[in-house]
Amino acid sequence: MLQYIIKRLLQGIPLLLIVSLTLFLLMMKIGDPIATMGGRTLTRPEDRERLTRQLGLDKPIAVQYLYWLIGNDWTKIDSDGDGVPDKNGTRLGIIRGDFGTSLVTKKSVTELIGERIPNTLILMLASEIVTIAFALVLGIYSALRQYSTLDNILTALLFIGYSMPIFFISLMSMYIFAVLFKQWGLPYLPTVGMFDPQEGKTFSQVLWHMVLPVMSLSVIYFAGYSRYIRSTMLEVMSQDYVRTAKAKGLPRRQVVYIHALKNASLPIVTLVGLDLPFLLGGAVVTERIFAWPGMGRLFLDHLTRADVSVVMGILMLVAVAVVLFQIITDIFYAWLDPRIRYN
């Protein structure tokens, strides 16, 4: 088992290198990072030359990538512009945990991401939990009463949820629960931000502001999950061991929850495990609509300003998480299902 894990980890490294190199090449042309440096005024031409040199943007792409990857403290860089390398660099490179510094905020990328990750995780994990809870209940119900009226209605609703653009459900729910409810004099939900600045970032405030985004995200995710759970349950329910359990005269509850659901949970666990790392990236569209200060908005804001180190930091964080979770899911799967052995 340990050998298997090490092998998988080693396989992941070249994959991540390819991904990072490709993304880094794409980054070279997403815009001019020093056009305004995040401010409102254009960078002056005399500053441009100095900034380009200090940021290392005058170096060939291969060197820039190398500095980004392993840092430049091992080599001398030209800091005063006389063409002679004179000082050791200060960057440590992403493999030593130095994600670089944001050009827009001048903060370190680690700090920026660190501020946003909790916000994104609160939102995304809450949506994931709500989604899975509802999907389990309704998916199992649909599978046990296949082609019943409720199953058919659910199937139709799922198609709508599955086809729904996230911004449309978000705008609709904002309009109904905030705008119309306010007009009707009912208690209405907040539409933007994480908390009311006057109230401060309290638990109840965040919870209250989370309702609409979580609802919108759950509607979208719910469809896929619930359909998957339904079909997995249907498949398991037609297996011989379920028939045997029924024939033995076991109570229906026991057959469904012990014999069927336990086996059906295997593919469900895989699905959830593979989806979890993507939650880290947040939801770009939803976070933008609800002005939620999460990773998706951080990504969008800094991408539009061509702030390479932040964008690369977020992308690589998600990529590493995806690779790790693939391995964890496989291990977990082998642990759950004794039929699977990795050699």
Added chain:
Amino acid sequence: MAAPSIPIPQLADDLSTPPLTLWQLGWLRFRRHKMALFGGVMLILLLVFSFGGAFVFTEKYANFNDTSQRLQPPSSAHPFGTDSIGRDILARTIYGGQISLFIGFVAVLIEVVLGILVGALAGYYGGWVDSILMRFTEAMLIIPTIFLLLVMAKFFGGKIPDIHIGERAFSGSVVVIVAIIGATSWMYLARIVRAEFLSWKEREFILAARATGTSNSEIIFLHILPNTMAPIIVSSTLSVANAILAESYISFLGLGVQEPTASWGNMLDKSAKYLDSAPWLWFFPGMLILLTVLSINFLGDGLRDALDPRSRTV
């Protein structure tokens, strides 16, 4: 007891009808799928709306702004209302629909070509070709699609001049969006095609084809590929829905199709600002995207049942 009224020769005649082909069987199954028929009819109506509507309103009218008429609620003069600079939303949804549907279908064409190429080569040749192509596919799947789309939209954005077809001018961003959606969506299709090729290439008729000296490209494209059409058709139909959604997301975020060319997605961009004062700004384009994606998903589901009954899992 009376003798059976059906004359025996006629019964024998019925029995000797030739067997149905895959496509005839598929049509029989598809016809029974009511939601799929609904989806098909709905999609035709939407195509008529977008492309037929062009005969009612000119594109000039769709791009004509009259600031004295801004943010007008739906009325008889402007059935869907007007937007923040006074353009008629009905006319814009018509022309935006053309762009959104065009992007959906053409992006999927690119996706299908890439997916078939990668999947067929990997599945047929195996070995190091398979390893390299599949590692590449995995690498593409590691980054969330929306991130990849946004990065690529930024990478290619703003460099392509307007395209003139006849008297109409299209923002060059349409081509960029089509290309990047195609380039970031082929991975699942490639995996499906690869799996199909892995199983079909072991059949006897392929061995026979090899024995008679058929070239590899002929075996791939003439002998194996036609057998894998059913899953490819199903998967690419559903991809059209995803491509239309993808277009609307990047345009909604302001990195997609650029004004004045309308698309359902970019009509929604900035409409969140008018959430309470002008809900018609986002309601009509949003509803049209939902209807289009929904009908394509219904259609795809019906096609799956009809053409590929075994794979009815997710």
